[in-house]
Amino acid sequence: MSKKQLIMEKALELFAKQGxxxxxxxxxxxxxxxxxxxxxxxxxxxxxxxxAIIDHFMEQISIDIDYTVRNVTTDRIMYHFFHTIFLAFSRHANFAKxxxxxQTHSLNSKLLTKMQYYDRRTDQTILSIIENVYGNKIKGNKFDLVFAIKGLMNGYANxxxxxxxxxxxxxxSNSLVEKTEILAKHVTIPFITEEMAERFHTFSDDEYSAVDLLHMVEDAFKEADDKISKESLTILKEQLQLQTYSPAILNGLIENIYGRSxxxxxxxxxxxxxxxTN
Amino acid sequence: MSKKQLIMEKALELFAKQGxxxxxxxxxxxxxxxxxxxxxxxxxxxxxxxxAIIDHFMEQISIDIDYTVRNVTTDRIMYHFFHTIFLAFSRHANFAKxxxxxQTHSLNSKLLTKMQYYDRRTDQTILSIIENVYGNKIKGNKFDLVFAIKGLMNGYANxxxxxxxxxxxxxxSNSLVEKTEILAKHVTIPFITEEMAERFHTFSDDEYSAVDLLHMVEDAFKEADDKISKESLTILKEQLQLQTYSPAILNGLIENIYGRSxxxxxxxxxxxxxxxTN
DNA sequence: TGACAAATTGACTGGTTAGTCATTAGTATA
DNA sequence: TATACTAATGACTAACCAGTCAATTTGTCA
Incomplete structure (x- = not known):
């Protein structure tokens, strides 16, 4: 185990206990x-x-959820979404704590930004699942349902x-699926409306610009320690400035660096x- | 405005902003x-x-809720419960923050204990309202419903x-009433069961012993600055050790000290x- | 006005913190 | 073995913290 990992693991324990x-x-x-x-x-x-700790775990969980969302049939997707999240929480209880x-604490503005970023990603994921499962049936209620689901999840997790x-x-998971379905079916008085959710940028996509990604690639290059990764990152950096290679090649280059968490x-x-992405 | 009040108000602002x-x-x-x-x-x-800040506001909110619970007809109690809480939150947004x-943070064990105390009181209040409104109709689901309601409230408040x-x-308030009713009516797969709630003492009444109360009376005596309060507390202290006076007299003595928040x-x-208590 | 008491001040103490850096220990190469 | 390099150490700094207390200001009453 690298020293970095050791520190992260031990610190995780202490942070969970004491903050x-x-x-x-x-x-x-x-x-x-x-x-x-x-x-x-x-x-x-x-x-x-x-x-680093937050990125490490959130990326892991995000990837699991993305995988679930992509590879599960519509009728079971809600169940597997909850299952994936609570499985991650039970495996990484200290991190969940x-x-x-x-959550809302934190003086550190970078930490707050990161938290908000992942929170927004969660919102988007839940929203897309709901749209996928219920389609137009809950049009005016879907944003309200997103926050209801988040509230329920948080309450139980706590x-x-x-x-x-x-x-x-x-x-x-089954309990939450049932609640989601019941609420989707019967709610007629949503509190959070579409305009409200949008007005507060809750669902803004927050794209990264090429320049942002360039900096991130440079940072990753400094951390990289094998030849393949370094070369891949160098080429990706060039391609960010002017894309000349085909999607297949770019995808392969990204896969090369994907191994490290x-x-x-x-x-x-x-x-x-x-x-x-599909 | 007393200096104590000034400090509490200004500190409240800073605590809400920075923690x-x-x-x-x-x-x-x-x-x-x-x-x-x-x-x-x-x-x-x-x-x-x-x-002091937490006691000040929580007692105020608790009293409002107690009043609501006692003085509103059964069919509107759920609505007024939510209304009371969110009214308090909007009036005292900094405190709510x-x-x-x-909530779960805090190294300070006294603070943690106090938070847990008020949390448990909230649980009990919600439970008693639910029992009042739905009776035996949701017997096995009532504990689950308590946590669902808390989760929803928290999510929206956040x-x-x-x-x-x-x-x-x-x-x-209407939105939450509807959700409560829908969940009460249709949920068949509760996550939090009665035994679970009881096993973790979530609803334990946590009675204070005479000795605990004695200490609290002594603390209050030190803080008291008028003659009536001091005498009342002295007598109440004696009565805690051996009750000789009638309920009416005891009630009056307690009313004497009740004025100070x-x-x-x-x-x-x-x-x-x-x-x-009735 | 003067004498006394109460309220207020801010420099100070002892303690803790994040982060630094000269020094040392360990390891690989020639 | 000598040299060069990296990894690791822990004493140290500067900043900040909660809480104290001798000195000072303000208020009160005769």
């Missing part, structure tokens, strides 16, 4: 059995650590994590940029 | 235009301040507070202890 603010770098390094200096060889700052605790209950994934988000964004 | 941990006493006193020393004339510590932020939307109290909770608990 981010309340955990000192000294505590983390003591718990890892390394010196304080060694910490700063792996991370530029304490902030960088929490950002951090997510709950640090209960489970706080009381440290072992989860019955099937039961909770810290590159998953970049890969996802690049595929989106080059319009390689 | 409790991240706000220093120096910041608060600067914002109030007073010296650091003056702060410690009003509050023994920073912790005492946050506890603190409540959202500091959306409103975070986006700083002006609230349509009627709409949100910091005594409301103690009054409530004493009435419960002496079985003076």
């Amino acid at each position: 981010f603010e309340a955990t000192s770098v000294q505590q983390i390094t003591d718990y890892c059995g390394i010196s304080k200096g060694a910490f700063y060889l792996s991370f530029k700052s304490k902030d960088e650590l929490i950002l 951090i997510l709950m605790k640090e 209960f489970i994590l706080f009381n440290e209950i072992e989860m019955d994934l099937e039961l909770i 810290e590159n998953k988000r970049l890969g996802y964004l690049l595929k989106k940029y080059f319009q390689l | 409790f941990e991240a706000t220093s006493v120096q910041q608060i006193t600067d914002y109030c235009g007073i010296s650091k020393g003056a702060f410690y004339l009003s509050f023994k510590s920073k912790d005492e301040l946050i506890l 603190i409540l959202m932020k500091e 959306f409103i507070l975070f986006n700083e939307i002006e609230m349509d109290l009627e709409l949100i 910091e005594n409301k909770r103690l009054g409530y608990l004493l009435k419960k202890y002496f079985q003076l």
Whole structure:
């Protein structure tokens, strides 16, 4: 296990127990059995650590959900969506706790931005599933339903994590599917309307520009340690400035860097940029 | 306005913006235009301040809800419950924000205990309303419904507070009433069962022992500044050890101290202890 | 006005924090 | 073995924190 991983794992435990603010770098390094200096060889700052942790897990969960959304038939998609999320929460309970605790808190503006980014992605995913499953049947209610679902999920997740209950994934997924269906079918008085949701940019797509991606590719290049990754990133950087290669080649180059978990988000964004997603 | 009130109001703003941990006493006193020393004339510590703020608002909200529950006909009780809570949230948006932020966080064990106490009281209130409205019709689902309602309320409150939307109290109350009714009527797969709720003491009544109350009475005595309050508390302290007076007298003594908002909770608990509640 | 008390101040203490950097330990190469 | 390089250390700095208290200002009453 790399030192970076060790620090992330141990810090995760402490953050879940005490919260981010309340955990000192000294505590983390003591718990890892390394010196304080060694910490700063792996991370530029304490902030960088929490950002890395959040990215690491959120990307993993996002990828699982994306996979589910793409590969499950419409009639079971809602079930598998809930199942995927709660499975991830049960596997990474410490991370889920951090997510709950640090949600709206956080002084750190980068952290807040990241949280909002993932929150918006969740909104979009739920919305697209709902549109997929119910079509036009709940047109005026779909935004309201998104927030109802998020509220229910959060409530149950809090209960489970706080009381440290072992989860019955099937039961909770089925219970939430039923509630979603009931609400989709019967609600006539939505609170959150389409204009409300849009006015507050809740569902804005927030595309990254080529320049943003260029910076991210450069950052990834610095972190890369094998030849294939480095070459792939160099070519991708050129292609961001002027696309000359075919989608198949670009896709392959992105796959080359996709193996490392810290590159998953970049890969996802690049595929989106080059319009390689289905 | 007393200095205590000034500090509480200004601190509330800062806590809502930055969180409790991240706000220093120096910041608060600067914002109030007073010296650091003056702060410690009003509050023994920073912790005492946050506890006072939470008690102040939660007691106010609790009293409003209790009043609603007692004085509204069964068929409109659900509506007025939501209305009361969201009215309080819109009036005290800064406090509501603190409540959202500091929920599960907090190292401070007294603060955590207090939060859990109020959370449990909310659970009990919702449960009793549901039992009142739906009776035996949703026997096996009532605990699940409590958490569904809490989840929905939380989700909407978060959306409103975070986006700083002006609230349509009627709409949100009606929307939530409808959802509650729909869920009560149609849910067949509850996630949170009765045994689960009981096993985790979610609805345990958590009675205070005479000894606990004794300490609380003593604390209140130290804070009291008028003769009537002091005498009342002295007598109540004796009565906790050996009850000799009639319920009417005890009730009157409690009413004597009930005026000050910091005594409301103690009054409530004493009435419960002496079985003076209806 | 003067004497006393109460309210207020802000420099100070002791403690903790994130982050730095000169020094040392370890390892690979020649 | 000598050299060169990297990895790791922990004492140190500067900043910040909650809470204290001697000194000062303000208010009150005779």
